[in-house]
Structure formats: structure tokens, C-alpha cells
Amino acid sequence: MAEEETPAPAPVTSADVARLAGVSRATVSFVLNGTPGHRVGEPTRARVLDAARRLGYVPHAAARSLRAGRSNLVLMPASVSAIGRLVSEWVDDLYGELERHGYTAVLHAGRFADPVDAARAWAELRPAAVIALDGDRLTAGAADLLRRAGVRGVLAFASGPVEGVHTVGFDHARIGAAATEHLIARGRTRIGVVLPRERGLGALARPRLAGVESVAARHTATVTPVELAYTRESATGLARRWRGLDLDSVFAYNDEYAALLLHALRAEGVAVPDEVAIVGSDDLVLSGLQQPALTTIRLELPAPARIADAVHELIETGGAAPVPAMEAVLVHRRSS
Amino acid sequence: MAEEETPAPAPVTSADVARLAGVSRATVSFVLNGTPGHRVGEPTRARVLDAARRLGYVPHAAARSLRAGRSNLVLMPASVSAIGRLVSEWVDDLYGELERHGYTAVLHAGRFADPVDAARAWAELRPAAVIALDGDRLTAGAADLLRRAGVRGVLAFASGPVEGVHTVGFDHARIGAAATEHLIARGRTRIGVVLPRERGLGALARPRLAGVESVAARHTATVTPVELAYTRESATGLARRWRGLDLDSVFAYNDEYAALLLHALRAEGVAVPDEVAIVGSDDLVLSGLQQPALTTIRLELPAPARIADAVHELIETGGAAPVPAMEAVLVHRRSS
Structure with a gap:
């Protein structure tokens, strides 16, 4: 099934787009990444967009977030197998709701013994927010590290409050x-x-x-x-x-x-x-x-839309309304 | 459970580290990100590392990859719920094997009707490689877009060959x-x-x-x-x-x-x-x-270590040895 691979060509950069469109890289960046402090006319904009399309150039989310000082990434630490059948559809729905707000949601599957090591690995990706399903492993120190790295919201399902974390009761x-x-x-x-x-x-x-x-x-x-x-x-x-x-x-x-x-x-x-x-x-x-x-x-479980709204609020304002805690309701059948 | 949030402080940047250590930002970047073309002595390196630790500064993976022209991210597009019980432990094992090679593996749950739109969204994160479980949705155009964006390896489970993709037979x-x-x-x-x-x-x-x-x-x-x-x-x-x-x-x-x-x-x-x-x-x-x-x-299914090795090879050399296809074996029991 495997075929011979061709060596990877040099990636297309914004400089290539600038060259083809006959404009500066700053102009390309303004048109494609929305960097401020620049004005271009409609014909120039059209030329840049056309050149980007013809070269197959994709703006770099990280570069955009570096310039804008903001990322649109929402990171959820979790192993796929620990999520389980019940929660997996809820997680998918949550991803959909986050997308509706314009975020890109990714699951980070790294395993870490120490909460601060975990936070450091997440922070390297500079997410706008972190949603921790297993929030009882989050510490105030880990939340502090995330905040210092520019993570604007940390929401966690946890049995009790954690300093610097917007907790949703999940005991x-x-x-x-x-x-x-x-x-x-x-x-x-x-x-x-x-x-x-x-x-x-x-x-x-x-x-x-x-x-x-x-x-x-x-x-x-x-x-x-x-x-x-x-x-x-x-x-x-x-x-x-x-x-x-x-x-x-x-x-x-x-x-x-x-x-x-x-x-x-x-x-x-x-x-x-x-x-x-x-x-x-x-x-x-x-x-x-x-x-x-x-x-x-x-x-x-709380509605995914409710969680996505709270995360969006955290990112935008630094605070969010309380989200109702999980309830555990017994369903009696024949095995007991 | 929710408490009042304090407004997010300004993130700690490499400029803060440079100021505290009394060195230039270029020196900080050299020590923390391994940017080339720079030499520093051991006392300077120690001062930078100490300042970074005291400020809780985490290097930005994206910034590092922008400078180094390389990302260590491996992206796997998939919804959590579609993965299913069988494959979820296999995916966790694969993540572990990728980490062993020094990669950070993330699951991207975006849903896209068009393969090129999907590839564009993945490319925005500038992964080193993409592993597609549902490779029959990948097209040569999508693979081309990924390659132009600097993605060095695309490995996909698919029923037949796709141009520009290292396929593993999975029909x-x-x-x-x-x-x-x-x-x-x-x-x-x-x-x-x-x-x-x-x-x-x-x-x-x-x-x-x-x-x-x-x-x-x-x-x-x-x-x-x-x-x-x-x-x-x-x-x-x-x-x-x-x-x-x-x-x-x-x-x-x-x-x-x-x-x-x-x-x-x-x-x-x-x-x-x-x-x-x-x-x-x-x-x-x-x-x-x-x-x-x-x-x-x-x-x-092929062993996760085998897939991780192939992905690493693709990233390093642009090609990889063929990986054996999935086999489907009937297990006869009482229901038939």
C-alpha cells in the first residue's frame, strides 16, 4: 500500500505570497492575519487573496496568535480511552459548541505525574483556554503557570474549588x-x-x-x-x-x-x-x-453549550457565571 | 463551586526573562529555544534558566517552531466518539509512542465537509505530521496543501493509495x-x-x-x-x-x-x-x-510503535518503510 514519497518541498511562506502579489509581507500579514496599523485598498486585498489561493498558502495560526497576542486554541487534556462511551458524545458536542464561538479545540493526550509539568506542556501550545475533565489533579501552581503563559481561562471539573480555576462541581x-x-x-x-x-x-x-x-x-x-x-x-x-x-x-x-x-x-x-x-x-x-x-x-452533566459559553466568557472577560454541578441519580433495575 | 476570577495579568514574555537575567532577547531565545547562530557561556545560560524558572516562563512551542522551521506537533483528526472502544486504547498507545520520539500528539476534532477545508484547518497549527484514521476522506489536493504548509509527513489508514500520502491498508x-x-x-x-x-x-x-x-x-x-x-x-x-x-x-x-x-x-x-x-x-x-x-x-491493527516509527521516518527523511495492512479475521461463536 505504501508508495515512494517525494522529498518535502520548501513550505510556501507569506514572502512567496508577497512576491506573487507584488506587495510587502506586512501587507500580506495585514490582509491574511488582520494585523493592525495598516490600510489597503480593495484591489490590493484581492491580489493578496488570489496569490495566497494560487500558492495554496495557509496562514499560520501560531504566527497570527503571536502577532495578535491571542490564540484561538482551546486545549482539553485527556486520554481518549479514559473518556469512555458516556462522555465521548458530550465531548464531541462541546467541541462543536467551541467551534461555534470560533475556537479550535484539541485534545492533548500527554501523561504527566506532576501537575506543573502537565501545565508547562499545555502552555507550550499557548491555548486561549484549558478545559480539564479531571480537574482534581489541577493545582493552584499549575493554574498560575498557565495564567503567566497567557492562558486566559482555565475551567475544570473538580470536587472542590482550586485557586485560579473556574470549577464545575464534578465529584x-x-x-x-x-x-x-x-x-x-x-x-x-x-x-x-x-x-x-x-x-x-x-x-x-x-x-x-x-x-x-x-x-x-x-x-x-x-x-x-x-x-x-x-x-x-x-x-x-x-x-x-x-x-x-x-x-x-x-x-x-x-x-x-x-x-x-x-x-x-x-x-x-x-x-x-x-x-x-x-x-x-x-x-x-x-x-x-x-x-x-x-x-x-x-x-x-452540564450542557456542552453552557460550558462553551463559560469558556468564551473566561477568555473575553476573565470571569464567568457559575455552571451547575453534575448530579448523580440512581436508576433502580433488577440487578439489585 | 465557581469563584470570582481575577483579571488575567499580562503574560510573562521572553523580554521579562531577558530583563531579569540582564541579557538580550536573542540570548534568551538561544538558550530556551535552541535558535542557531549564537554562543553563550555557562554562567549566562544558568542566569537565563534561573530567570525563566523564577518568572514561570514557558517557551512558546509555536514561536520555537517558527524560528526552527520545525514543529514537534503530530496532529490526528478524529472525533472522540467515532474512535470507539476498540481503537481508543490503540490511539492512547500511539500517543505514548509518539511522545517517546519527542512529539506532542493532539487530536483535532473539527468536522469538515470538504477535505481541503479540513487540511487548511489542520495546516493552521503547522504540525510536523498528520495521522488520519479515516484516510479515505483524504485527497491528493488536501495532501498537497498540507505539504505546501510545511507538514512533513502525512500517514493515513485508507483502502487504497492516495498521492502524497503514506497509506496503511485499512479497508x-x-x-x-x-x-x-x-x-x-x-x-x-x-x-x-x-x-x-x-x-x-x-x-x-x-x-x-x-x-x-x-x-x-x-x-x-x-x-x-x-x-x-x-x-x-x-x-x-x-x-x-x-x-x-x-x-x-x-x-x-x-x-x-x-x-x-x-x-x-x-x-x-x-x-x-x-x-x-x-x-x-x-x-x-x-x-x-x-x-x-x-x-x-x-x-x-498494526502495532502503535510501528506507526510512530513510520511517522518519525516521514518527518526526518520524507519517506518510510511500508506498514502491514489491517487484517480482518472471523471469530465464530454461537450467534451464527
Whole structure:
């Protein structure tokens, strides 16, 4: 399928456009990038646009932002696989809303142990704003670095306020808490909590576990973390040693892990919900179709347009109106 | 959760660093961006680095790439939701491999009707390379525009060669063809093909349908496209009118749609596989756990490291060794 490549020619520059149009580079920059302090007549403008079109010249967003002192880039740090089925359409819609405001949205997938290292890598691209889905990893120091680099807005989904960040309430602990309140109301007292082994999910799983623990502590229920990789082998292994764990219920991180564990338990003859009640999260389409149908948590996220408006406001004015927090609503079905 | 924002201060610039370090901006640029044609002693370098650290100054990747004539950005156009469960971990691994080579990988989620408009938007960010998962939408004109803008490598997954693009064979028609060969070998002749209603999936679904049609035409089997949205309501609606369609089998686009349709058909009393055989695609973890277990197509993708190496080679030399094409392998289970 691969063919021989021709060596890359020298890129077309604004100097080439200037030469072809018979004008100065400053004039080209004025016409194409909107740099201030310059006036040109309509025929000159037309000549520049025609030359740019004929040469296939594309203005450089970075050069434009360097001159204008403004970028139109909105950066969202996140790994693709951690986004998950539920949030992926929401993210796509958010990208669409940002485009409507004239921004270019990009996802930055770099992995960093230190929040300031992460902020430095994002700042190198000089975005106008950063939207952090996993805002509990943002620190005041990271936000400060971003601001010093000219990032005008930082919006983050986080469980609590972060200095210099416009936070939207998004507390994973509430998901675990809602599941646990339901299980305890159904008479269950020995609660397992699935911790996914997949990388990138630990940061989301730990607060869910903490939410389970805080509710269980108020009701003298026990909490047992159980590790599970998203593979048949791991689920089968867990199902085989299930009865030894002596648990009457499990909060399974999300609906995908819940469905995986449900099928593995049934294959080993463990009765759901009689022997073990299962609660997932995210209310995926498939959850209601499992046998038995999965009890789950429905996450009500703020409208993408609302987030895009807040980001635009942050960029334009440095502040924005509060955005309503995420809600976690239990959906009771047959698995609990 | 939202707090009052303080107005953004003026960003820290290399001029601030130069002032604090008592050197020229050219010296700062030399130390931090590696601009050529300059020499500085170790004490000066240390003074610049110290000033940058104290001010929280981050070099501007774009400015650096403007000066060096090179960017370290690798851009991947794709919507997050179209990537899907199967490919998302592969994409994360690819990002990791690109980072190993010193590149920053970003996902660009812009939606464009015209390939040249898309290329123009990508070119504005002046990436070193573009990796297109949906390469069948790339044209020679779009590749030419990218090259003129200084993009040194364009690698695309595509069903056939595209001028100016290093293509990796990835033909969705082969997925539909493999499913159809299996169904016909099992004696089925009236084949339905699920077309997802979700946006962004049409471009992937049409070649799969074409693959079904090309095999069916050689065996006098009939092919009936059926639309399905990824919702319970849509699946139930399709299941209720299923018997009127007079089909003995269905290729259900992928395992998620296959599982959705399987559950809806069973709920309406349609026997799988006796009345209708179902084949999905992607060999997701959950597929083997459905009742009955889903027949599927396993996609064997090239190793992410192999793709990252090819991209690096393209950027460095303008050419790269061929990368093996995707393979589509049938996994026979109980649903067919």
C-alpha cells in the first residue's frame, strides 16, 4: 500500500505570497492575519487573496496568535480511552459548541505525574483556554503557570474549588455514595467495590471508592476493594473466588465493568441479585438490556453549550457565571 | 463551586526573562529555544534558566517552531466518539509512542465537509505530521496543501493509495466481506446490514456495506440495509418489524450494535441464531459473554510503535518503510 514519497518541498511562506502579489509581507500579514496599523485598498486585498489561493498558502495560526497576542486554541487534556462511551458524545458536542464561538479545540493526550509539568506542556501550545475533565489533579501552581503563559481561562471539573480555576462541581465520590445508599437501603451490608486495573482510571476510581466508604462508615457496612481488569480472564478469575470474599453486593465502577462481572458471576452459578446485588454507573444503553437489567447511576452533566459559553466568557472577560454541578441519580433495575 | 476570577495579568514574555537575567532577547531565545547562530557561556545560560524558572516562563512551542522551521506537533483528526472502544486504547498507545520520539500528539476534532477545508484547518497549527484514521476522506489536493504548509509527513489508514500520502491498508469493505463469506458458508442468503444512524459513523459503515454487497453479488444472496440508532427505542422498533423484513441473517456494523439488536430481537421472541444469525465486529470483551455469544470480526491493527516509527521516518527523511495492512479475521461463536 505504501508508495515512494517525494522529498518535502520548501513550505510556501507569506514572502512567496508577497512576491506573487507584488506587495510587502506586512501587507500580506495585514490582509491574511488582520494585523493592525495598516490600510489597503480593495484591489490590493484581492491580489493578496488570489496569490495566497494560487500558492495554496495557509496562514499560520501560531504566527497570527503571536502577532495578535491571542490564540484561538482551546486545549482539553485527556486520554481518549479514559473518556469512555458516556462522555465521548458530550465531548464531541462541546467541541462543536467551541467551534461555534470560533475556537479550535484539541485534545492533548500527554501523561504527566506532576501537575506543573502537565501545565508547562499545555502552555507550550499557548491555548486561549484549558478545559480539564479531571480537574482534581489541577493545582493552584499549575493554574498560575498557565495564567503567566497567557492562558486566559482555565475551567475544570473538580470536587472542590482550586485557586485560579473556574470549577464545575464534578465529584466522583457522589457516584459511589449514591450506589451505597441504595445498596444499604436494600439491606446489603458487605459491599465490594471494583477498582479497574486499566491505566488512567485509578484517578476516577479512588474518589468513587471514597464515596462508598464514607456512606458505609455511617451504617456499619463493610467495604472490600476488588481489582478487575477489563478482560474475560480477569472477570472469570474474580467470579471463581467470589464466594470466598463473602460479599452480598458490589459497586462495579461503571456499567461496562458491571456487565462484565455480571456475566462472569452468572457463568459461575452465582445468583444476581439473590446472592450478590450489582450496581454500575453511567446508564449506558446496554445496561437496561442485560439479564438481569443493571441498576446504575445516571450522571447529569452540564450542557456542552453552557460550558462553551463559560469558556468564551473566561477568555473575553476573565470571569464567568457559575455552571451547575453534575448530579448523580440512581436508576433502580433488577440487578439489585 | 465557581469563584470570582481575577483579571488575567499580562503574560510573562521572553523580554521579562531577558530583563531579569540582564541579557538580550536573542540570548534568551538561544538558550530556551535552541535558535542557531549564537554562543553563550555557562554562567549566562544558568542566569537565563534561573530567570525563566523564577518568572514561570514557558517557551512558546509555536514561536520555537517558527524560528526552527520545525514543529514537534503530530496532529490526528478524529472525533472522540467515532474512535470507539476498540481503537481508543490503540490511539492512547500511539500517543505514548509518539511522545517517546519527542512529539506532542493532539487530536483535532473539527468536522469538515470538504477535505481541503479540513487540511487548511489542520495546516493552521503547522504540525510536523498528520495521522488520519479515516484516510479515505483524504485527497491528493488536501495532501498537497498540507505539504505546501510545511507538514512533513502525512500517514493515513485508507483502502487504497492516495498521492502524497503514506497509506496503511485499512479497508472497511474487508470487514463486511469476511462477515458475509461466513454467513453464506452457513447457508444464509437474505442478509441485513445495520447502518448506524449516529453521526460520523456513515463514513465507516458505507464501505462495510459495499464489502457485504460485493460478496453477496457473487452468491446470489440479497442484501438489505437497515437503519439503527444506538438506543433501546430504535432497537425495539427494528425488532418489532423484523419478521416483515424476511431476513435470515444480519451483519450488525460492530459488536455494540450487534449486542443491542440481539437483546431487542430476543425480547421480541425472535430466535438467534435459528431465525436470524448475527455477526458483529471488533471482538469486544463483552461479545463473548452475550447469550448467545456473538460471532465477530477481530481487527488486527498494526502495532502503535510501528506507526510512530513510520511517522518519525516521514518527518526526518520524507519517506518510510511500508506498514502491514489491517487484517480482518472471523471469530465464530454461537450467534451464527
